[in-house]
Each structure stands twice: as C-alpha cells, then as structure tokens.
Amino acid sequence: MAAAGTARMAALDDRAGEVYDEGLVPLDAVRTLQALWWEQSTELARANIVTLPPATIAESQQRAQELHGEVADQVELIAGLPLDDTARSAMADFTTANDTYDQALGSLIAAAATTDQSGVPGFLRTMSQQEDVMAQALTTATAAAEQTASAAEVEAADTYRTGRDLVVALAVAGLLLAVGLALLVARSVTGPVRCIQETLEKVAAGDLRVRVAATGTDELGRVSAALDRSLDAITGVLRVASDSARHLAESSGRLAATADAMGEDARVAAQQAATVLDGATGVTASVDTVAAGSTQMRAAINEISSNAQQASRVAGQAVGVAEQTTQMVGKLGSPRRRSPRWSR
Numbered sequence: 247m248a249a250a251g252t253a254r255m256a257a258l259d260d261r262a263g264e265v266y267d268e269g270l271v272p273l274d275a276v277r278t279l280q281a282l283w284w285e286q287s288t289e290l291a292r293a294n295i296v297t298l299p300p301a302t303i304a305e306s307q308q309r310a311q312e313l314h315g316e317v318a319d320q321v322e323l324i325a326g327l328p329l330d331d332t333a334r335s336a337m338a339d340f341t342t343a344n345d346t347y348d349q350a351l352g353s354l355i356a357a358a359a360t361t362d363q364s365g366v367p368g369f370l371r372t373m374s375q376q377e378d379v380m381a382q383a384l385t386t387a388t389a390a391a392e393q394t395a396s397a398a399e400v401e402a403a404d405t406y407r408t409g410r411d412l413v414v415a416l417a418v419a420g421l422l423l424a425v426g427l428a429l430l431v432a433r434s435v436t437g438p439v440r441c442i443q444e445t446l447e448k449v450a451a452g453d454l455r456v457r458v459a460a461t462g463t464d465e466l467g468r469v470s471a472a473l474d475r476s477l478d479a480i481t482g483v484l485r486v487a488s489d490s491a492r493h494l495a496e497s498s499g500r501l502a503a504t505a506d507a508m509g510e511d512a513r514v515a516a517q518q519a520a521t522v523l524d525g526a527t528g529v530t531a532s533v534d535t536v537a538a539g540s541t542q543m544r545a546a547i548n549e550i551s552s553n554a555q556q557a558s559r560v561a562g563q564a565v566g567v568a569e570q571t572t573q574m575v576g577k578l579g580s581p582r583r584r585s586p587r588w589s590r
Contacts, residue, residue, distance in 0.1 A: 272333065273394070275327055276337075276388050279324060283317055283380060286313035286317055321337070324337055336383045336384070342379075343379035350369045350376065353365065354366060438466040438469075445457070445473065445477075446473075456477075458470040458471075459474065
C-alpha cells in the first residue's frame, strides 16, 4: 500500500510537471509574445509621429528594432513548445503576417529615403492588414493556450482528486489492516499469556499435573516450554521427597519395633541384673572369706619362704662341707695311685 501510494504521488508529481509544461509554459510564452508585439507596435507608431522630437523618434526606432529581435526569438521559442493544432496554426499565421509586415516595413523605409512616395499608402495598408492578422493570430493562440491550460488544470485536478481518494482509501485500508494485525498479534500474545496464567493458578492451588503445552519458537513459546520443564523438575523433586518420606516412615516403624525389642531386652537384663546382684552379695561374702584365707596363706607362704631360705643356707653349707670332704678324699686317694710305680 505504501508503494502504491508512493507510485500514485509520483504520478501526480509527473502530471503536475506535464500540466506546467503543456499548459502554463505555452500560455506564458504566447502572452509574452503578445506583450512584446504590442510594445513593438507602440514603438513603431511613436517612431512614425513626425511631431515628436527627433531624439524621441530615434529612441523609439531603436527600441522597435530591439523588440523586433525579441519577437523573433520568442516566436522561435514558441515553435518548440507543445501547442495544440489551433494554437500552432495561429502561430503560423502570425509568423507569415510578421514576415509580410517586415517586408512592407522595409519597403516603407526604403521609399521614405526616395522622392517616389507613390507606394507608401500601399505599404501602410499592407502593414495595417498584417497587424490585424497578427493581432488576431495572437488572440487565437492565446485563447487556445488558455483553453489547453484550463483543460490541463481540470485534468490535473481530476488526477489530484483521484490520487487523493486513492491515498485516503489506501490509508484507511492500511489503518484497517494495521488494526487487524494488531488484534491478531494481541490475540497471539494474550492467548499464551492467559494459558500460562491459568497454569500458574492451578499450580498455586496445588495441582502439579497441569502443563502449558504451548508450541512456538517465539519468546512466549520458550517461556511456556521453560515453565513445563520447571513443573516436571518440581514434580520429580516432590516424587523423590515422597519416596524418601515413605522410606523414612518404614525405617521409623522398624526403628520403633527395634526400640520396643530393646526395651524388652533391657527389662529382662534388669531382672537378670537383680538376680546377679543377689548372687553378687553371696559372692562378696565368699570373696571376703577367700581374702581372709589368702591372708593366712600369705603368712604361711612367707614362713615357708623363710624356711626355704634357711634350708638353702643349710644346703649351701652342706655343699661346702661336701666339697671339702671331696677334696680330702682326693688327697687321701693320691698316694695309692702312685704306689705301683714305687713297687717297680
């Protein structure tokens, strides 16, 4: 739509240029030619007033010559402009009449330099006739140019209105399309947002089984997928926590049973300890008796040890005596061993 509107505005701009080139430019050129021709005619008329000062007459003649050249240039300019058939025909008549007028003017000037003035009235009549023709041609050309300009202006106005209506229609269509796209985008955004909101409300109420299950690669789709993954992770964590709690309850039950058994064992052990305590009292008395016997036994052992020491000393003395006896016996036995050698 923007491209169509731009193209239409470009067409309007081109058409405005065509209106200017085809209507206003030719009309302005023809009106300029008409003004130059009337000014030229005025200067020629002043130059032919013999009662004017010679300087004024000379100035008017010079100005008329200058205007004659400007008229010729303007005629050549108009010949290159886009004119309709009527204006172009009128300009052809003007050109022909202007050439005839120039020839009659030249002849008039030449005759004025001679004594033969017989042809002057004819030259003046021809110039007057050609002036009428040129005036009529300029009027016709101007009217034709004005008509062409008016037609171009009307066409440009119609083109402008058509372009304006088209631009307005395009603007309205663009606005409606923008509103529709905005509603579509809003719906595409609010729908997933509403779904996410409902899912979060259910999760807040304690239902962790719900999921958004939204598809798409946009931001909301990624948010929905992330929310679903988070809910899956939370559900997994809660499942693990539930299993752990169940195992803990089972372990607690087993621990309670073990504690009960340990309590029963403690009760039995307490009873047995009481029995042992009773037996320990008798044992203590026996231990006291054994301790007294041990004391007596220690005294006996000490006495036996003393006797043993005395016996050891006596034995030592006996050993000494025995050694002495042995030595004495040895000494007594030595001559007997040498007596056989003495007998030889």
